[in-house]
Amino acid sequence: MRMAKGVEWALHTLLNLDLAGGGPVGSNQLAAAHGLPVPYLTKQLQQLARAGLVTSTPGPRGGYSLGGPLETVTLLDVVMAIEGDTEPFQCTEIRCSGRMGELSPTPTGPCVVKTAMRRAERTWREALAAQTLAEIRAELDSPATRQVVRESLKPT
Amino acid sequence: MRMAKGVEWALHTLLNLDLAGGGPVGSNQLAAAHGLPVPYLTKQLQQLARAGLVTSTPGPRGGYSLGGPLETVTLLDVVMAIEGDTEPFQCTEIRCSGRMGELSPTPTGPCVVKTAMRRAERTWREALAAQTLAEIRAELDSPATRQVVRESLKPT
Numbered sequence: 001m002r003m004a005k006g007v008e009w010a011l012h013t014l015l016n017l018d019l020a021g022g023g024p025v026g027s028n029q030l031a032a033a034h035g036l037p038v039p040y041l042t043k044q045l046q047q048l049a050r051a052g053l054v055t056s057t058p059g060p061r062g063g064y065s066l067g068g069p070l071e072t073v074t075l076l077d078v079v080m081a082i083e084g085d086t087e088p089f090q091c092t093e094i095r096c097s098g099r100m101g102e103l104s105p106t107p108t109g110p111c112v113v114k115t116a117m118r119r120a121e122r123t124w125r126e127a128l129a130a131q132t133l134a135e136i137r138a139e140l141d142s143p144a145t146r147q148v149v150r151e152s153l154k155p156t
Numbered sequence: 157m158r159m160a161k162g163v164e165w166a167l168h169t170l171l172n173l174d175l176a177g178g179g180p181v182g183s184n185q186l187a188a189a190h191g192l193p194v195p196y197l198t199k200q201l202q203q204l205a206r207a208g209l210v211t212s213t214p215g216p217r218g219g220y221s222l223g224g225p226l227e228t229v230t231l232l233d234v235v236m237a238i239e240g241d242t243e244p245f246q247c248t249e250i251r252c253s254g255r256m257g258e259l260s261p262t263p264t265g266p267c268v269v270k271t272a273m274r275r276a277e278r279t280w281r282e283a284l285a286a287q288t289l290a291e292i293r294a295e296l297d298s299p300a301t302r303q304v305v306r307e308s309l310k311p312t
Binding site: 001002003004005007008009011012015016031032033034035036075083085086088089090091092094095097098099100101103104112113116117119120121122123124126127128130131135136139140148149151152 | 157160168171188190191244245251255260273283
């Protein structure tokens, strides 16, 4: 079970946009900063835009800007923007299939297996929601880092 | 991001084995209980066997038995037996690639993005490890349930 690589790309890209001053920065520059394939990063940027985490400005001086301050963006926001569904456990209600399904009375409550798995997933989502990108930025931030990020995002 | 369906199958199958008295039960019967494809369930059973969660007895009266009491089996044990890796976030160290990689000093510590994502994943694994299959069984267990499970697992 693997998250899309786009989650890593999106997290670093949002941090870069912030450290470089907020944007707008073109997708070519954002991709070149980490040697990423432009079409795939553009797809992730569109998903971030749909979630309101970036905004897109058209035109030659356009590009992507942060949708808001990183204090308001959690890891969960980014994971959900890229991955959508954050319930890894697949419940296909097999308890109602096969011989067991035929012989059991129709269940009146949710499956206890699913409930237990969802309970664990909830702690994960809560832990993702408890960390903002501003907190992660704080661990990276320095004048030297900002200088490197600005330099990396310059049009070539 | 989705877990394999085999996680659901494995959890229900372990609970069934226990409620039916521990085994051995053949893979045909275990599959028929929930209308599952025998070859795929057999593959999951082999993974459970490698993890010590079931044992396999050859022969006409053979089949799969529980490897130990459900009090000693956690949700994490089953997820790891079927899924292997429980670190959904993919870190490909893009911080060291592209223009940013060229312009940054070689990092001396782990990536702060990865560290934050792993922190959240740890809470998830801890929550999975905190729930035993015995606790889930306790929510299902009754003489009627045991009767249905035994009936469902009978050779046809």
